[in-house]
Amino acid sequence: MGLMLLRIPYILPHKAGLTIQGELKDTPEYDVMHYMTFRREEDIQLYYDHPTHMDFFGKFGETWEKFLVVNSKLV
16 A cells, blocks of 8 residues: 555555554454545545556455545544
8 A cells, every 4th residue: 555655646644553442342343544634625536536546446445345434624
């Protein structure tokens, strides 16, 4: 994923890590979390549509049992 991020100029800081159980009683549903920052809200759609992202998703998307996208505006 690192090389993909270098090819997409809309992504600012990016962090990734394994999820942890924390105070939950059940095992988390997702094993990895990626946190990406964008300068403008419009850049999120540009990222989704970028050929490098589409290629990555096409190659690996079928290997994921499920995924969740959450967009938010930091205040």
